[in-house]
Amino acid sequence: MEINEIIKPENLVYEKPKLMNDNPMHYCPGCSHGVIHKLIAEVIAEMGMEDKTIGVSPVGCAVFAYNYIDIDWEEAAHGRAPAIATAIKRLNPSKMVFTYQGDGDLAAIGTAETIHAANRGENIVIIFVNNAIYGMTGGQMAPTTLVGMKTATCPYGRNVALNGYPLKISNLLAELEGTCLVTRQSVHNAAAVRKAKKMLRKAFENSMAGKGTSVVEFVSTCSSGWKMSPEQANKWMEENMFPFYPLGDLKNVE
Numbered sequence: 001m002e003i004n005e006i007i008k009p010e011n012l013v014y015e016k017p018k019l020m021n022d023n024p025m026h027y028c029p030g031c032s033h034g035v036i037h038k039l040i041a042e043v044i045a046e047m048g049m050e051d052k053t054i055g056v057s058p059v060g061c062a063v064f065a066y067n068y069i070d071i072d073w074e075e076a077a078h079g080r081a082p083a084i085a086t087a088i089k090r091l092n093p094s095k096m097v098f099t100y101q102g103d104g105d106l107a108a109i110g111t112a113e114t115i116h117a118a119n120r121g122e123n124i125v126i127i128f129v130n131n132a133i134y135g136m137t138g139g140q141m142a143p144t145t146l147v148g149m150k151t152a153t154c155p156y157g158r159n160v161a162l163n164g165y166p167l168k169i170s171n172l173l174a175e176l177e178g179t180c181l182v183t184r185q186s187v188h189n190a191a192a193v194r195k196a197k198k199m200l201r202k203a204f205e206n207s208m209a210g211k212g213t214s215v216v217e218f219v220s221t222c223s224s225g226w227k228m229s230p231e232q233a234n235k236w237m238e239e240n241m242f243p244f245y246p247l248g249d250l251k252n253v254e
């Protein structure tokens with residue numbers, strides 16, 4: 001095939017998701033947020049829910065998520081996304097509603113909102129991007145920071161006696177009656193991306209079927225906050241994050 005033929009959009013194997021617009025992303029090289037955005041955009045379009053989806057943006061690095069995926073969005077104050085999503089979904093049951101939250105947002109300042117929305121079984125999807133750090137504000141310790149992991153506020157490493165244990169909040173959420181799906185995924189390689197997309201779709205379908213709350217955790221990198229190259233960060237995540245936050249379903253009610 002001639003090169004001009006190959007680069008015709010219909011002949012390309014890879015296509016940018018239709019819902020992702022052309023705004024340049026502000027994320028750092030190697031950041032997991034961009035890939036996760038892409039999966040969300042693909043799943044919404046494949047479900048034909050472009051005009052019926054409302055995302056709730058967080059406070060954190062993904063605060064500008066509304067700039068990149070062309071659906072309706074609502075911005076929430078730090079940690080309050082599940083409460084906002086509750087109101088949106090209850091007032092508009094025909095809409096598909098999801099929150100997008102970092103570990104600081106979901107597991108620190110928003111713990112109460114997260115646990116109670118899930119315990120009420122709100123028909124929403126909670127997308128939880130766990131990079132074990134407060135990325136946006138300069139890499140401070142988060143509830144999910146691993147023991148021994150160095151951050152701006154624990155430069156000698158997280159110390160259990162001082163800082164307590166890392167919080168496996170997805171495990172807590174899986175214990176609640178209101179959740180129907182709690183799964184831990186990642187986007188560090190092609191196989192993981194495919195698996196994550198499948199679970200994301202299941203989560204969105206659950207919310208429309210009225211099955212309760214679905215939680216999709218993404219164990220993620222923060223190369224800037226971790227002070228590593230994107231490649232080192234992926235490797236570090238595999239070696240350190242996955243043993244503590246193992247990938248797979250914690251709960252999947254058919």
Ligand SMILES: Cc1ncc(C[n+]2csc(CCOP(=O)(O)OP(=O)(O)O)c2C)c(N)n1
Pocket residue numbers: 059060061062078101102103104105106129131133134135136137142
């Ligand atoms: C009420 C309130 N408290 C604190 C902040 C400062 N703040 C902004 S982002 C952030 C942490 C975000 O971390 P996380 O949710 O893990 O997202 P990430 O940036 O790592 O993706 C904090 C504490 C704020 N914006 N509002």
Ligand SMILES: [Mg+2]
Pocket residue numbers: 060102103104129130131132133134135142
């Ligand atoms: Mg974070």
